[in-house]
Amino acid sequence: MNLTRWSARLPGGQRRASAPQDRPSGPTPSVPATRELPEARIAHEHAGHQHLAVHDVLGHLPALVAISYGPGHRLGYLSRAYTEVFGPRPTGVPAHQVMPELEELGLLPLMDQVYRTGRPRTVKARKVQLPALAGVEPPRYYTFVCAPVRETEDLGQQLAQLTGGAGKAAMVPTPADSGANTQAGTDAGRDAGDCTADLATDAVADSAAGAAADSAAGAVTDAAAPQSVRTALGLSSLGLGSFASLRRSTGASDVCGVLVFGAEVTDQVRVTERLRESERRQREAAVTLQRSLLPQKLEQPDDLRVAATYQPGGADTAVGGDWYDVITLGGGRTALVIGDVMGRGMRAAAVMGQLRTAVRAYARLDLPPHEVLQLLDGLASEIDASQIATCVYAVFDPSEQCLSYASAGHLPLMVRLADGTITRPEEPGGPPLGTGGWMHTSSNLPFTAGSTGVLYTDGLVERRDQDIDHSLDTLAGTLAGATGAPDVICSRLLRAMGVTPEHDDDVAALVFQLPQRDNDTAELFRTASLDLLGGAEAASSARAFTQGVLTSWRVGEELQDLGVLAVSELVSNSLTHGHPPMRLRLRRTDRRLTIEVTDADDHLPRRKRALPADESGRGLEIVATIASNWGTRRTPDGGKAVWCEFLLKRSSTGGVDPAPGDA
Template sequence: MRWSARLTGAPWRVAAPADDAVALPGPRDPLGLAGPLLGPEPLLGAEPLLDLHELYDLRDLLGRLPAPVVITYGPRHRLGYANDAYRELFGTRAAGLPAEEAMPELAELGLLPLLDQVLRSGRDRSVKARSITDPAAGPGRTRCFNVSCVPLRSTERIARTARTARSAGRDGQPPPAIGVLIYAAEVTDQVHAAARLREAERRQREAAVTLQRSLLPQKLEQPAELRVAATYQPGGADAAVGGDWYDVISLRGGRTALVIGDVMGRGLRAAAVMGQLRTAVRAYARLDLPPHQVMGLLDGLAMEIDANQIATCVYAVYDPPAGTLTYSSAGHLPLMLRGPDGTVLQGEQQNGPPLGTGDSAHTSHTLRLLPGTTGVLYTDGLVERRDQDIDEGLGLLAHTLAGAVGPPEVVCARLLRAMGVTAEHDDDVAVLSFQLPRAEAAPEPVSEPVPELGPELRAMPELGLSEAAEPGVDSALREV
């Protein structure tokens, strides 16, 4: 239903007075022709259909274009036409000469092989952001162009090929190209804007990486009963810095706290939140609270820092006298342990919610570790890939850890290499490896040599020894 407003008593429509000349717009005909021009025959009373070359002078039209335009012909791409914009940019060019002689700038831009492809395949080709030195703009100044190469075909050849194709029953095959039209659209401003944007992103990334590394421990504490090592690999140039972190904290009673976490998100904000959480973990660790209570305190702090920012974390405490590892996980990936015999075990899958969700339903789990056990804490960048399931990454990590022997530094390096983590990786990676020393084997008893008894000692009855008893005494001394 349509609504309109009118005054009470006013008619809906009012006819214009007969003597009032009304100017009505004419038909939308940019060519000024009366009647339709389409169809094989013009309609009665219409102007005849005109050829495009009669309506426009294409040479004059190309000459007025502000973009450089060149037309070549033949297999050697002889110059047939260059408009004013092209001559202003490169100077006057002699027509009829091959492109490598008449237009050396095309060879410098790498366009000659492209022209061969266009002439041979009859398909358009284009290249982007080709730099051209412009002497008129000043020394060292360049202009950037997107260059398009379009095949040109003769009208007579098109008609002849169409007739031949219809007679042979193979319509749809275009005739071969006889020339190429080269059109260059200037994109200097866009290229410079993109370069400035990349430079700004690079500076921001460098600042985030600097902040990230400054917030991580510069030197790990090395407890007496535990060997530890860690590594951090930021993502590649196309990946923003994340909030991965790790820490090793010495506690009372010779215990050691091992921490690893990952703040969701990218950039300076994630790195700043990571720094606050890491500082809070060190403060809460001094309270000697169970791991699940530390997670509850961190969860409340994460909500105060930013309710929209969540993080995952594992907090573990190793107690050397008891030989146990007590840990709690807040939505983080499970830790992995390799026993002295090479068996790889995975930590408890049932972990609590991530930090910052307000649900402090975290629990602690206790594991008894054997001497020589190697453990690994890691962030998701080590095992997650866009083209595979995370279980595949966990399986590969377990297989790699089973063969990664050596000190913790070697284990970290082998894990990164085997998991395909390079400088161009698309995500941050943090790995913390710890290792219990192997149990020292009990020293074998060393038997002292028994001095040979002289004839005078053998004759002493108070020793209770005789010639027949000498071999038995010797063996008893070696067992001791």
């Protein structure tokens, strides 16, 4: 084996071990034991550490340190960093007289609590403005900890020694000590690193030295306490007794002073402020996005009065995905929608915007509520499989005075009838959107004149400390007694449910009313219908019926001609392609005239362009040209309805003429 090649790959020790042993035999020179040198070095260094001075150590700390003693919190020590921030202070004087910054920072009450209870107290991120840099440098921030100093501790033992015999004024200090005492008591500009006592031996001594100090503390005299230490702390001339007479008679009987420690946290505060500002901007952006996705102005149907409100959560709450909408459908019908996307932030607001746009698109198809939710269910899964949403889609038909609705995991709508009775759906709704695999169904509620309905999101009724059924009962009771316009009812519901600007969740509510008409307005809201019986003569009967009804409604002559023409085309189309029973319905409001023909055939006609040689296929083309709007929809009984509308305007004679551009 090539030992040279292998030894090149080994560490130095292994190469030496693998090298051939050709040293001469003989006695091995003695080598000291490997443990002797470290132990000797440790003992030597430990002896040196015992002579370190605490004030030298604290003087090099960047933290603010102050030590007080007695119930009056007389100043005993200031670190160099403290004097650099607040300036020098004389020792031996009560802190409230020479340290106004403690009062400004709210530390004096905490020091009292610490001295009485013996438990530390902390105040975080207090602003400190350096007097010399005011207006030049931004303020700094410090976190202060007030900790008790106890007699059983090294620092407390030394303070107790310093004050144990201070009451004997006959004691004569040495000249050096006298000079130090005079300077400590009168010179406020002395540096704190020099005005402190040498607290070294007891502050950093090991446990054996501390135990020895404990045994000697009871018998210490003025001669036993180092005079230079007493004068450096400014205690020898105060005439104070032992700390046993200075402390208050509390459970913390061994507390003899308070240590104030301040650590600078300016960088942390600046980072926190930047993060808070960033979160505020993000929240404002999310709220702006959500508000821009909500209806800027609600559509006002002919028959209903509607009002809605949206209130985001408090400043500490991320914006949610609550939304609402009012969509005017054809034939005088109105869709009322409210929903809530689970989650918070920009993502929830974006999903909400996509769902609201999809609802408006599906509503234009004039589908039943459960079919709209079925389409939304599939779309929600495609948008984001991890997001689920709840929704209620309701359609009001003024001709039937009925509210048809379907719910996907949302809270139930509430309806207050004219007599004050509250109606809530008893049957449960389907699961939330995005879950899939569920066939939604539609239900009906009566909605007669004088009724008020409310749709809302969970933020209005859900509370952490309250059962939701109790909140729903509270909402029902408030709605039962609420009167006035929809916007007034919205405000009353929010106040009754305790919703404030600092609410912990988004809140959306939609209130709609079917007002009771008086005699004057009732003339502007009228309905007439005719069953179409027989064959071709039904068209002639429909034209004559329409002419008579429009005349009695005092519409303009031009509108009468257009209405009769539209009825003729729609009835003829139904007689040709539909099945009985057939029905003609005329309805007018203060803004429009609606003509609707229903039959039992479910095939929806489509508008198409007829060729010059075609003898038919121009009926819907004519209707679409003369009417302001037209459309088709399937009826709940399996048939279809074809309708058209004409906008109205007031004439100078008190009648109603077609709006410009209708003909």
